[in-house]
Amino acid sequence: LGARLHGALNQLSRASVIDDTVIHALLKELCAALLESDVNVKLVSQLRTKVKTKVRKSLEEAEKAGGKEVNKKNVVQKAVFDELVALVDPGTEPYKPVKGKTNVLMAVGIQGAGKTTTCTKLAVHYQRRGFRSCLVCADTFRAGAFDQLKQNATKAKIPFYGSYTETDPVAIASLGVEKFRKERFDVIIVDTSGRHKQESELFEEMVAIGSAVKPDMTIMVLDASIGQAAEGQSRAFKDSADFGAIIVTKLDGHAKGGGAISAVAATKTPIIFLGTGEHLNDLERFTPQPFISKLLGMGDVQGLVEHMQDMARANPDRQKDLAKKLEQGKFSIRDWREQLSNIMGMGSLSKIASMIPGMPAGMMEGGEEEAGSKLKRMIFITDAMRQDELDSDGMIFVSFDKSGNPVGLNRRAKRVARGSGTSVREVEELLVQARMMAGMAKQAGGQNGWMSAMQKMQ
Ligand code: GDP
Numbered sequence: 001l002g003a004r005l006h007g008a009l010n011q012l013s014r015a016s017v018i019d020d021t022v023i024h025a026l027l028k029e030l031c032a033a034l035l036e037s038d039v040n041v042k043l044v045s046q047l048r049t050k051v052k053t054k055v056r057k058s059l060e061e062a063e064k065a066g067g068k069e070v071n072k073k074n075v076v077q078k079a080v081f082d083e084l085v086a087l088v089d090p091g092t093e094p095y096k097p098v099k100g101k102t103n104v105l106m107a108v109g110i111q112g113a114g115k116t117t118t119c120t121k122l123a124v125h126y127q128r129r130g131f132r133s134c135l136v137c138a139d140t141f142r143a144g145a146f147d148q149l150k151q152n153a154t155k156a157k158i159p160f161y162g163s164y165t166e167t168d169p170v171a172i173a174s175l176g177v178e179k180f181r182k183e184r185f186d187v188i189i190v191d192t193s194g195r196h197k198q199e200s201e202l203f204e205e206m207v208a209i210g211s212a213v214k215p216d217m218t219i220m221v222l223d224a225s226i227g228q229a230a231e232g233q234s235r236a237f238k239d240s241a242d243f244g245a246i247i248v249t250k251l252d253g254h255a256k257g258g259g260a261i262s263a264v265a266a267t268k269t270p271i272i273f274l275g276t277g278e279h280l281n282d283l284e285r286f287t288p289q290p291f292i293s294k295l296l297g298m299g300d301v302q303g304l305v306e307h308m309q310d311m312a313r314a315n316p317d318r319q320k321d322l323a324k325k326l327e328q329g330k331f332s333i334r335d336w337r338e339q340l341s342n343i344m345g346m347g348s349l350s351k352i353a354s355m356i357p358g359m360p361a362g363m364m365e366g367g368e369e370e371a372g373s374k375l376k377r378m379i380f381i382t383d384a385m386r387q388d389e390l391d392s393d394g395m396i397f398v399s400f401d402k403s404g405n406p407v408g409l410n411r412r413a414k415r416v417a418r419g420s421g422t423s424v425r426e427v428e429e430l431l432v433q434a435r436m437m438a439g440m441a442k443q444a445g446g447q448n449g450w451m452s453a454m455q456k457m458q
Pocket residue numbers: 109110111112113114115116117118194221249250251252253274275276277278282
C-alpha cells in the first residue's frame with residue numbers, strides 16, 4: 001500500500017502543471033491502492049469525493065483571497081493526507097492508563113486473534129514505562145490457555161494470576177483483579193477466551209466478565225489477516241460487548257490492514273497499537289498522523305525517537321547520556337550514527353527504517369535485506385566523515401551565498417560521498433535526517449524537558 005501511495009504522490013510532485021487530469025489520475029491510483037489493501041469500497045468512494053471537494057474548495061478560496069499564486073501540489077497533497085488520516089482517526093480519544101491508580105484493561109476477540117500474545121506485549125509496554133503491570137487469565141475455554149499465558153508472563157517477568165481447576169471465567173477474573181488491586185498494581189490486564197462457535201455464548205461471557213471487573217478500557221484484538229471480514233466482526237463485537245480501543249495484530253505478515261481501517265470507520269473506535277510479530281517487543285503504538293505519514297514515505301520521527309528511547313531503557317547507562325543530550329537539545333551527526341548502528345543491531349530493520357523520514361517507500365515491502373543495505377550505506381557515509389564533521393549539526397556541509405542563504409552542499413559533502421561510495425544526494429538525505437532528529441530533540445528538550453515529553457507520548 002505504502003509503495004503505491006508514495007508512487008502516486010511522487011507522480012504528483014513530478015507533474016509540471018496540476019490540472020484536473022493529474023488530480024484524476026492521482027485519485028484513481030490512490031483508490032486502487034486502498035481497494036487492493038482491503039479497505040471497504042464505500043469508504044474509498046467517500047474518500048475520493050471528499051478529496052475532490054476539498055481540493056476544489058481550497059483552490060476557490062485561494063483565488064478569492066486575491067488570486068495569489070497557490071501551491072496546487074501542496075493543496076492536493078494536504079487533502080489526500082488529511083483524508084487518509086481521517087480514515088484511521090475516529091476522532092475519539094482512547095483511555096490512557098494513569099499512574100498511581102488501578103487501571104483495568106480487558107482484551108476481547110475471537111480465538112487466534114492474538115489476545116494472549118498482545119496482553120503480554122501490553123504488560124511489557126506499560127511495565128517499561130513505569131506502570132506495575134500484571135496479567136489475569138480468564139480463558140477457561142481452551143485447554144492450555146493458562147499455561148500459555150503463564151509461559152509468556154514468566155518470560156516477560158510479569159506477575160500473573162489464573163487457575164487450573166476453577167472453570168468459571170467470571171470467578172477467576174474477579175479474584176485475579178481483586179488480588180492485584182489490593183497489591184496496588186497500576187495496570188491489570190485481563191485476557192479472555194475467544195471461540196469460533198457459539199458466538200452468543202462468547203458474548204455473554206464477555207459481558208459477564210466485564211460487569212464483574214469493570215474494565216477502564218476494553219480492547220478488541222483484531223487479526224489483520226482476516227481482511228474485509230474485520231469490519232463485520234468488529235461490528236458484531238461492538239453491538240454485544242462494547243469496546244473502546246482496537247489493537248490490530250499480525251501486520252508483519254502479508255496482511256494488508258485495510259480491513260482493520262474499515263473496522264475503525266465502522267465502529268468509530270481508535271486503534272491504539274499494532275502487533276507486528278510474535279515477540280514481546282513487536283508492539284507499535286498507533287497514532288493516525290505518523291502512521292499515514294509513514295505510509296506515504298514521509299517518516300515517523302516521533303516513533304523513531306520513542307524507539308531510540310526504548311533501546312536506551314534497555315541500557316540504563318546509555319539512557320542517561322542520550323536523555324541528557326536530548327534534554328539540552330543537542331544531537332549531532334555522531335549521535336545519529338550511533339542510533340543507526342544501534343538500529344542495525346536490533347533486528348526488524350524494515351520496520352524501523354520506515355520510520356526514518358525520507359526513506360524510500362516500499363521499504364516495508366522490500367523487506368529486511370533492502371532496509372539493511374540502506375542503513376549500511378548511511379553508516380558508510382558517516383564513516384567517511386571527519387571528527388569535526390561528526391560532532392557538527394550538519395551545517396558544516398552547506399555552502400552559503402554572500403547574503404547568508406544556503407545554496408547547496410559544499411566540497412566536504414562531495415568528499416564524503418566519494419569516500420563512502422555513495423552519492424551527494426544520499427549524503428544530503430542523511431543530513432536532512434540528522435537535522436530532523438535534532439529538531440525533534442530540541443522540541444522535546446524545550447519547554448518541559450525530554451522525559452516529561454516522553455511520558456506524554458505514552
Ligand atoms: P488468542 O487465541 O487470541 O489468545 O491468540 P494468541 O495470542 O494465542 O495468538 C495466536 C497466534 O498468533 C500465536 O501463534 C501468536 O504467536 C500469533 N500472533 C499473535 N500476534 C501476532 C502478530 O502480531 N504477528 C504474528 N506474526 N503473529 C502473531
